[in-house]
Each structure stands twice: as C-alpha cells, then as structure tokens.
Ligand SMILES: Nc1ncnc2c1ncn2[C@@H]1O[C@H](COP(=O)(O)OP(=O)(O)O)[C@@H](O)[C@H]1O
C-alpha cells in the first residue's frame with residue numbers, strides 16, 4: 001500500500017511538472033488561464049492542508065483559518081510593497097509570522113474544546129476584515145483599498161510565461177510542504193499529535209506535553225495556511241481586507257470536509273474541489289440566466305452548503321475517505 | 336389476582352454489553368412488589384428497561400398491552416410513574432414547577448390545583464417550600480418531591496429506585512409509611528427497588544431477587560425473608 | 573452631553589437587537605448544547621421574507637407577524653429534518669452542518685434577492701415619536717418592540733405549562749421524558765422560537781444597517797459576545813448581556829472619539845467595533861467562561 005501510493009504520488013508530480021511543457025502542443029487545453037487556475041488550486045490545497053493538520057490530525061477546530069491566510073497574505077504584500085523583498089523570500093517570512101500568531105492564538109485555545117474553540121475562531125474570522133482596516137495599520141495595509149503588487153517575474157531568463165513560472169513556483173512550495181507534513185506525521189511528534197486527537201487523557205498520561213503539542217500544532221497549521229496566503233498575494237498581485245472574511249474560512253472548511261478530515265492527499269482534492277466549484281458556479285449561473293432564463297444566481301456557496309450537509313450525512317469521512325472505503329469494499333468483495 | 340405488569344424474557348443492553356438476561360416477574364394489581372439485589376445486579380436497569388430508557392428485548396405487558404419499544408414519554412402517559420435513581424430533581428425549577436411539570440398536558444387548571452392539594456396531604460413539608468428552588472431542598476425533601484411528582488402523574492404503577500438511598504433512618508421510615516398510605520389510599524401498585532432489604536420486605540407483599548441480571552428467587556415476602564441465602568446475603572443475619 | 577445621551581440611546585437600540593439574537597442562541601444552546609452558527613443568516617433570510625411580503629403589498633406589521641410565524645416553522649423544520657438525525661453525531665459534524673446552513677441561507681438570499689443593498693422601511697412615525705435630541709423614533713421603536721417580544725417570551729416560559737415543559741426538557745431531558753414531556757418536540761419548538769426571535773431582530777435592524785445578505789455577520793458576533801457576557805446558558809443573562817454590549821460598544825467608540833478630539837490621536841472608533849466584540853468573546857471564553865452572572869460553568873478541557 002505504502003509503496004504503491006508512493007509511486008502514484010511520484011507519477012502525479014512528474015505529470016504536474018510536464019503539463020506546462022505541453023502548452024505548445026495543446027494551446028487550448030493548457031492555456032495560461034488554466035495554469036493560473038491550477039496555481040490557485042495548489043494554493044488552496046496548501047491552505048486546506050494547514051487546517052487539516054490542526055483539525056484532522058490534532059483534533060482542534062478552526063472556523064477562522066482565513067485569519068492566518070490573511071496574515072500570510074499581508075505579511076507578503078507589505079514586505080514586497082514597503083521593503084521590496086522578493087516574492088520568494090516572503091514565503092518563509094509569512095511562515096514565521098503566522099507560526100507566531102497561530103502559536104499565540106493556540107494559547108487561549110488550549111482552554112477551549114469543541115464548540116467553544118469553533119466559536120472563538122468563528123469570531124476571529126468575522127472580525128478579520130475590520131482588523132485589517134485598522135487606522136493605525138493603514139500606512140502598512142493600505143486600508144480599504146488594500147495593496148496592489150507586481151506579479152512574480154520569471155527568473156534566470158527561463159523561457160516561461162509568468163503563469164507558467166507561477167505554477168512551477170506554487171508546485172514546488174506545495175511539494176515541499178506536503179513532504180514536510182508527511183514526514184512530521186510519521187515521526188514521534190506526529191504520533192503524539194494524533195494521540196492527543198484520539199485519546200486526550202491517555203496522551204496526557206503517556207507523558208506527552210499536550211499543551212506544548214497543541215499550541216505548536218496551532219502554530220504550524222497557521223504557518224501552512226499563512227504560506228498559502230503569501231502565495232496568493234503573489235499570484236493575484238493584490239490584497240484587500242474584504243477578501244478575507246468568514247467565507248474564506250468556509251472555503252477551507254469545505255476543502256477539509258470534502259477531501260477528508262485527517263487525509264493528506266485529501267487536502268489536495270479538497271483544495272482543487274473548492275476552486276473548481278467556485279469557478280464553475282459563475283458559468284452555471286450564466287447558463288441558468290441566459291439559457292434557462294431564470295432570474296437566479298447560483299452561488300458556489302449554495303453548492304458548498306448543500307455539500308457540507310450531504311457529506312456529513314452520507315460520507316462522514318469525506319470524499320477521499322469515502323472513495324477509499326468503497327475501494328476497500330470492492331477489494332474485500334473480490335477476495 | 337390479575338397482574339398489572341408482566342415481564343418475561345427481558346434482556347437489556349448498554350451499547351454492546353448486556354446487563355439483563357432473561358428477567359421475568361409479575362406485579363399484581365394494587366400490590367407492592369420489591370426487587371432486591373446487590374449493587375450492580377441490574378435493578379436500576381430493570382426499571383429503565385420498563386420505561387424504554389435502555390435497549391431491550393423480550394416482552395413487557397402493562398395491563399395486558401405490550402409496551403416494550405414505546406417511547407419513554409408514551410409509556411409514562413400510560414400512567415407508569417418512574418421515580419429514578421438519584422431522584423431526578425429539576426434543580427433550577429421551583430418545587431411548584433417540579434410538581435406541575437408532571438401535569439403539563441392537562442388542560443383543566445382547577446383539576447391540577449386539586450391534584451396538588453391532594454399530593455400535599457402526603458407531603459405537607461413540600462407545601463411549606465413551594466416557591467423554593469428545588470435544588471436547595473435537603474435529600475429527604477428531594478426524595479419526597481420525586482414521589483410527589485410521580486403522584487401528580489396519577490399513576491397506576493409507580494416504579495421506585497432506592498428511595499432510601501443516602502437518607503437518615505428516620506426520614507426513610509417516614510417515606511416508607513407514606514408509600515404504604517399511597518398504595519392503600521390511591522390504589523397505586525408499586526414496584527420498589529431497594530438495597531435496604533429488611534425494610535423493603537416488610538413493606539412488600541412479593542419479592543424478587545436479582546443476581547447479575549437474572550432472577551434467582553421469588554415468592555411472597557414472608558417466604559423470601561426466611562430464606563437462608565437471602566438472610567445471609569441481604570439481611571445480614 | 574447631548575451627544576453622550578444619543579450614543580447611549582443608540583447603544584440601547586443596538587443592544588436590544590443583540591439581546592434578541594443572543595437569546596435565540598442561548599435558547600438553542602441550553603436545550604441542545606449546540607451553538608447555532610447559522611442564527612444570524614436565518615434572521616437575515618427571515619428579514620428578506622418580510623421584505624418580499626411587503627413588496628407584495630402587505631403592511632409592515634402584517635408582514636412582521638407573518639414572517640415571525642414562517643420563521644418559526646422554518647426553525648422547527650430545520651431541527652426536525654436536519655439536526656434531529658444527527659443528535660448523536662460528533663461535535664465537528666454538527667458545526668459543519670451549521671456552517672453549511674449558514675452558506676445556504678446566505679447564498680440563497682443572494683440568489684433570490686440579489687446582493688444589492690436594499691432600503692428597509694421603519695414602521696415608526698417620524699414625527700411625534702422618539703424624544704428629540706435623545707433618541708430617534710426608530711431607535712425608540714426598536715427598544716419597545718424587542719422589550720415587548722422579550723416580555724412575551726419570558727411570560728411564556730415562566731407562566732405557561734408548555735414553557736415549563738420546555739425548560740424542564742432543556743434542564744434534564746431524561747427526567748422530562750419520565751414525566752411525559754415529548755422532549756424531541758420541545759427541542760424543535762425551541763428552534764422555532766429562536767428563529768422567530770431572530771426574525772424580529774433582523775426586521776428591526778434592517779432599517780439601520782440596510783438589507784443585504786451579509787447584514788447579520790457583525791450582529792451575530794455581537795450576539796455571541798452578549799450571550800457569553802451573560803453566561804451562555806442563562807437566557808436572562810443573554811438579554812442583559814445584549815444591552816451591556818450594545819451600550820459598551822457605543823461608549824467605547826464615543827470615548828475613542830473624545831480622545832481623538834482632545835489629543836488628536838486615533839485609538840479606537842466605529843471601525844473597531846467588531847474587534848471589540850472579538851476581544852470580549854475570547855476574553856470571556858478563556859477568563860470568565862461562566863459570564864458576568866455566572867450560573868452554569870462552560871465545560872472546559
Ligand atoms: N449507563 C451504563 N452504561 C453501561 N453499563 C451500565 C450502565 N448502567 C449500568 N451499567 C451496568 O449494568 C449492570 C447493572 O447495573 P444497575 O442496573 O445499575 O445495577 P443496580 O441498580 O442493581 O445496582 C452493572 O454491571 C453496571 O455496570
């Protein structure tokens with residue numbers, strides 16, 4: 001199982017690396033716009049992975065990961081805008097800043113379980129846009145207007161388009177981060193994280209410093225999602241407060257639930273999924289309005305909402321988990 | 336005498352673990368029956384099973400009708416009152432509200448008032464504390480409140496789970512005297528679960544002894560009282 | 573001085589709104605242990621329903637009453653159809669479902685009525701209502717209406733047998749069943765009432781914040797703060813908390829204004845109201861989880 005899944009992952013990476021090279025061959029299929037779209041999917045996957053580390057592997061809820069995404073995005077944007085830091089250097093900077101912010105938020109979170117942690121993070125998500133508009137920060141954050149940035153330039157005179165380069169950059173970051181997460185989860189610390197999730201009290205008596213693990217996990221989780229935010233600032237070349245409201249956090253939640261709570265690869269699926277729905281909702285709405293003639297704007301969030309509820313009813317392990325169960329059932333039936 | 340409650344082949348489960356195995360007994364109309372047994376024998380579970388508060392199998396007939404599987408609140412509406420282990424006081428409600436809650440489906444306000452007065456005849460102490468928060472009552476008073484609340488349901492059968500638990504001997508005697516009066520004057524049949532076997536056997540006409548989820552002995556109280564094993568295990572002489 | 577009084581009055585009006593939403597949250601919390609993250613969006617949706625009824629020609633108050641009834645039915649249905657089957661589900665599942673509901677209500681409102689901001693009428697006469705220089709007509713009306721609604725609700729819970737049964741079911745469901753209370757239905761009724769109270773809040777506040785699908789976001793945050801300040805399982809506390817938070821919010825902004833005027837330094841103002849609420853939420857949750865009137869202690873790890 002482990003060996004074969006490794007093969008699959010390697011294959012997928014090789015495929016992902018080759019895809020942009022097919023652009024001259026299939027210019028319509030592999031357009032710059034599509035590559036950009038895939039880049040945003042990669043960014044989404046990283047953000048969902050961050051949330052999954054916290055919720056799926058450590059059992060702490062967050063409805064406010066949009067806040068860390070925002071911190072990452074603004075850290076990157078401010079560094080680029082004010083200090084002319086190159087975009088690639090903003091990634092580790094955002095990671096550090098978000099780790100600290102996440103760690104600090106993790107301290108009060110230690111005292112909260114289940115509903116209350118969800119409530120605290122939900123409140124955070126609601127307040128984020130307003131915090132970003134705070135007058136004292138205006139000089140840095142640009143207030144309501146936000147910050148307009150430059151798209152990352154292609155380095156070393158490589159023969160790539162901006163979108164191609166962005167794609168490779170995001171892909172590289174994602175591979176490193178997933179590799180890091182997989183290694184961490186396979187280590188002693190990872191097992192401790194999951195022990196805390198599974199049997200809180202037992203973990204305590206096993207001599208695991210629960211408080212430390214929970215706060216550090218909060219920090220790492222925030223760092224991951226923050227890196228996604230930083231990448232998005234570079235990719236979109238723009239940050240503004242109102243794009244970091246509660247609905248951003250809801251997107252991460254849908255990615256988490258669809259991909260599967262506690263599944264690394266599921267985070268990729270979840271990220272791809274929500275970007276895909278988000279994008280196709282617009283064309284669906286056009287279809288409903290123009291072709292069906294109904295005065296009805298189908299929002300991605302209707303789909304998200306219905307799916308969230310449906311998945312809880314039908315596939316509590318998420319789509320990835322559900323597929324895996326189906327696969328096991330099939331194999332069991334054959335054997 | 337016709338049986339008011341007939342239980343046979345009763346099994347009960349908490350999740351996967353089984354707590355009752357093939358329990359059977361009958362409660363005669365108008366009588367007092369006691370269910371004895373050591374801690375953990377399954378007495379509480381038996382009462383819970385009658386009210387469908389645990390997963391069960393078997394038959395439970397009340398007044399000839401099978402009530403097993405009915406929702407708890409519907410069973411109660413057949414006029415079976417359950418005074419649970421730990422008394423089940425609504426601690427933040429007043430004494431008055433604790434009593435009225437048992438009559439909330441009844442439309443006739445005057446009837447409810449009369450009912451309250453009738454209950455206070457047995458428990459004058461509660462009348463003095465009518466506006467007090469029930470959580471502030473003493474243990475004995477809370478037990479009285481629980482029985483009084485059960486009476487408000489106008490029950491035909493009252494299930495009592497260790498009403499003597501944690502109470503001073505004098506209070507226990509008072510409560511048992513009241514139970515006898517309720518049985519005689521209100522024509523309420525009683526199933527009494529007790530650890531205090533001596534007292535229970537004095538009050539009851541019939542007794543069943545439960546051990547690890549099975550009935551191991553039964554008969555008229557006098558007979559059970561004089562059984563050697565019962566004397567050794569439950570009466571302590 | 574007059575300005576202070578006006579700030580106080582508008583705090584009172586806001587507080588009345590928060591009190592309603594907070595009470596709705598607490599009603600669901602005490603009976604099911606769930607925090608309804610969709611409460612604000614349900615109220616927003618109800619407000620659109622009343623807007624629709626009015627645009628079909630109904631008068632404000634008829635639409636108001638109809639909306640309250642429709643919202644009640646909506647609350648009952650959501651409980652029976654969506655939440656009841658999940659009553660043994662883990663906390664995360666419940667939270668996910670609430671977020672799903674939030675997204676559905678928000679996006680459906682946008683789909684049916686568009687995201688454009690709409691004006692919402694005030695039913696209170698402009699002249700001869702309110703107290704000049706102290707409290708505006710709509711503000712006074714909001715306070716009165718919510719006080720009447722809250723009064724009715726308390727009377728219902730305190731003096732009617734059904735209200736008593738609902739309180740009993742919330743406090744000790746097992747025992748409530750043993751006295752014949754149909755506990756499942758009591759929970760559904762609680763949901764219905766919560767949705768109705770939320771609808772009142774939405775209809776009252778829509779004139780102030782304008783009608784749009786995201787209008788309840790900030791108010792929900794304030795309601796959370798209010799419920800927590802009052803003690804999340806204490807209905808009367810939630811109402812008090814609503815007024816406290818409403819007034820506090822305006823006083824903080826007022827103080828910030830005065831400071832800015834006196835020293836020229838901006839510290840805090842209207843733009844930081846949500847941040848204040850966030851701080852209240854986190855502070856109360858971690859430092860004083862039982863709230864100001866500390867009744868029942870929030871379960872903590
Ligand atoms: N809520 C429960 N969950 C699991 N097992 C239980 C529960 N309540 C009782 N039991 C088990 O069922 C058996 C009978 O318990 P109970 O009916 O309470 O005994 P009694 O009332 O005679 O002391 C015991 O072994 C007890 O451990």
Ligand SMILES: [Mg+2]
Nearest residue numbers: 378379380420
């Ligand atoms: Mg017992």
